[in-house]
Amino acid sequence: MLDKFLKHIAQTSDAPMGLEISHAEGPYLFTTDNKRFVDFISGIAVSSLGHRHPKVIQAIHEQVDKHLHVMVYGEFVQKPQVDFAELLTSNLPEKLNQVYFVNSGTEATEGALKLAKKFTGRSKLIGFKNSYHGDTHGSLSVTGRDVYRDPYLPLLPDVHFLDFNSDEGLDLIDDKTAAVIMEPIQGEGGIIPARKEWLKKVRTKCDEAGALLIFDEIQSGFGRTGNLFAFEEYQVVPDILCLAKAMAGGMPMGAFVSSLEIFQTFKYDPPLNHVTTFGGHPVSAAAAFANLRELLSGNYLQRAKEIEKLIKQTLTGKGIVEVRGKGAMLGLQLESWDLTKKVVEDCFENGILLGWTLHSNTLIRLAPPLIIEDELLEEVLHIILSAVQKHA
Structure with a gap:
């Protein structure tokens, strides 16, 4: 073999x-x-x-017996998607009240970047050295290590990298910045937690500049850090939250979560300006609902x-x-x-x-x-x- x-x-x-x-x-x-x-x-x-996990497997079996893919994302009302989105957002801060389902972590990053640029009308992006956000072109553009970026240059323009946990360079977050993207705990960069006071400074700079703050919790989410999401310990709420990995108990699934206000911008100029065929697949969504319900109950x-x-x-x-x-x-x-x-x-x-x-x-x-x-x-x-x- x-x-x-x-x-x-x-x-x-x-x-x-x-x-x-x-x-x-x-x-x-x-x-x-x-x-x-x-x-x-x-x-x-x-x-x-x-x-x-037995409860995840049971949910998968039950959904397989009902239906698999029936329509591209966002057109049909599918109970597994709705149930999971409701449960997820009920355990998030009030402004993180809508979910866009995708298939993987890097797709969550791609969607978050597009959403930030669409909502703000800006193009400048701020990332951090030694970060990792995925390997597709947009995600790689904001990943802060040249050894992975250099073979694929040119990538997205107007991307700037700051030192993680350092105040130096935070003034680059200005009125031209669409978003700052970061992991509250850098994963592939060496398992490096952000300092709480520094993360609050980044949040403040984003608020002052009108830039969105994106947290990549693709690796740190769903209980791995001792909180449902790592940002809870920091008491800093992002504008967009990227999720995947442990979301669906081993089934492929990702998501980016934001507010109704911000997500409105995906509906016009033009309509359907961010689409996916398999995002929120009903079997993955059923598994994710069972997975999260078990996490919360145990x-x-x-x-x-x-x-x-x-x-x-x-x-x-x-x-x-x-x-x-x-x-x-x-x-x-x-x-x-x-x-x-x-x-x-x-x-x-x-x-x-x-x-x-x-x-x-x-x-x-x-x-x-x-x-x-x-x-x-x-x-x-x-x-x-x-x-x-x-x-x-």
């Missing part, structure tokens, strides 16, 4: 992990050669309730904080620089690339699936599912710590 995978599936690296997956359940992945792996990265922050937000506490208490010592981040969105910073590589490889051999962020060779992503129990969590942490101690 691997040879066919390499021959027919377009590759994004010279060294894919190459695991042949048989099935998945809870915190585990199982391969066709009967190996079991603890998915300690949750499919890159997607499977926050573990793989195949102890998952508190569990994310407990996971953070246990990980930070356990992973200390020689070779470890720090564990940073919030909730179950953490990064293990090690002293060198060689050490990091050996730790990831050792853990892989011991059935623990880890990985790097895109922007760091010395930071291991730690994003366990929120359903993980203490016994398994402690076992995994012991394996990670032993690997560090072995090679440090």
Whole structure:
């Protein structure tokens, strides 16, 4: 099977992990050669309730028996979309009261950028160095790392990058700025939380300039940080909120959320000026509704904080620089690339699936599912710590 995978599936690296997956359940992945792996990265922050959560699977089965795609987005009233949008917006600040459903995180970013430019009538965009917002052209235009941008230049014009968590350059947010886009916690940039007072300054500058503030919570959303959304801890509300990853319990789905006032601009000059065929697919929407309802009814937000506490208490010592981040969105910073590589490889051999962020060779992503129990969590942490101690 691997040879066919390499021959027919377009590759994004010279060294894919190459695991042949048989099935998945809870915190585990199982391969066709009967190996079991603890998915300690949750499919890159997607499977926050573990793989195949029973309530999500039930919702998928029920919707499949009713209908699949029936019409492009926004034309027909479809109960799964309405139910999920109502539940989602009822758990957001009042001004985030309308949802536009898409299929992925980068599509959410693309839609948010278009919406900001349409509403403000401006073109200038502000992003931040080491940010990551997706790989399509618009999203890449506001992603703050040249190694990914340079092969595709020219990208969108009039995009400016500031230092994250720095007051320097904030005066670039002016009356020509359509939007400032940022992750409250930079994910691929190294799991770097924004400073609360700095984020409030950015909000104030946007208000003074009439620019929209876009929060990319594609990775940090849906309980991963110990709040339903990371911005809640900062007490700073964006004008547009981008979501995806953990939204639909493993089904493909994304969204950008804003106000009725701002979304009005998509309805004219011309009508239908932002459309999608499969956005808000009814099966994904049904899964997302079940996923969010379960997140809200359980102890998952508190569990994310407990996971953070246990990980930070356990992973200390020689070779470890720090564990940073919030909730179950953490990064293990090690002293060198060689050490990091050996730790990831050792853990892989011991059935623990880890990985790097895109922007760091010395930071291991730690994003366990929120359903993980203490016994398994402690076992995994012991394996990670032993690997560090072995090679440090």
